[in-house]
Amino acid sequence: MFHKEGLKIILTSTLLLLVALFTIDKFIEINWLRISISLLFVIFYILILQFFRNPKRVTVINDHQIISPVDGKVVVIEEVLETEFFKDKRIQVSIFMSPLNVHVTRYPTSGNIIFSKYHPGKYLVAWHPKASTENERTTVVVKNKIFGDILYRQIAGAVAKRIVNYAKVDTNAIQGSDAGFIKFGSRVDIFLPLNAKINVTLNETVKGGEQIIASI
Numbered sequence: 001m002f003h004k005e006g007l008k009i010i011l012t013s014t015l016l017l018l019v020a021l022f023t024i025d026k027f028i029e030i031n032w033l034r035i036s037i038s039l040l041f042v043i044f045y046i047l048i049l050q051f052f053r054n055p056k057r058v059t060v061i062n063d064h065q066i067i068s069p070v071d072g073k074v075v076v077i078e079e080v081l082e083t084e085f086f087k088d089k090r091i092q093v094s095i096f097m098s099p100l101n102v103h104v105t106r107y108p109t110s111g112n113i114i115f116s117k118y119h120p121g122k123y124l125v126a127w128h129p130k131a132s133t134e135n136e137r138t139t140v141v142v143k144n145k146i147f148g149d150i151l152y153r154q155i156a157g158a159v160a161k162r163i164v165n166y167a168k169v170d171t172n173a174i175q176g177s178d179a180g181f182i183k184f185g186s187r188v189d190i191f192l193p194l195n196a197k198i199n200v201t202l203n204e205t206v207k208g209g210e211q212i213i214a215s216i
Contacts, residue, residue: 003103020038024041058209063145067212070095070106070208077094090191091196093200094187097188104178105180106179113142113167117138119139147196151190152191176210190213196214
């Protein structure tokens with residue numbers, strides 16, 4: 001299954017692949033060269049398909065737990081001052097996505113969406129400390145009846161230059177459901193209350209939509 005954000009790109013890539021293979025077969029007579037170039041086009045096409053994959057995830061909805069919104073590696077777990085919405089200290093958990101990860105963003109918790117804002121910005125590498133406040137990003141806050149307000153932030157990186165955010169204020173978020181997409185690698189930050197119990201460790205690989213990253 002592929003994510004809807006990739007359907008146009010996949011269709012275009014399929015047509016280009018067919019044209020490329022036909023052209024290579026027609027105009028390149030050297031057998032090893034024809035095969036090599038064809039393989040390069042096929043590999044590139046497979047990479048596009050795997051990037052936009054949208055595997056089914058089974059989310060056990062639980063207001064006492066926060067699940068990972070994306071696939072990737074935990075690169076930050078620290079107490080920080082969140083300055084955009086809370087303006088107080090929170091526990092920040094950041095998950096970095098490589099181009100090989102699934103790039104679907106899923107709601108980490110259920111509740112009412114009370115804040116959703118897009119910020120234009122720079123394209124620093126996603127693991128840069130200033131990426132959370134200076135890169136292109138979206139900030140979403142979901143009010144959960146157990147955790148209170150949970151903020152997550154989609155952040156563009158040096159390659160990822162398009163963030164898709166489906167969260168709209170005054171609508172309900174359902175834990176594990178599709179919240180957006182980040183194209184070509186980036187990261188997501190989650191800001192949790194100080195009394196949250198963190199269930200992941202630095203450099204741990206997490207699975208979006210299923211893995212519990214915090215509980216209360």
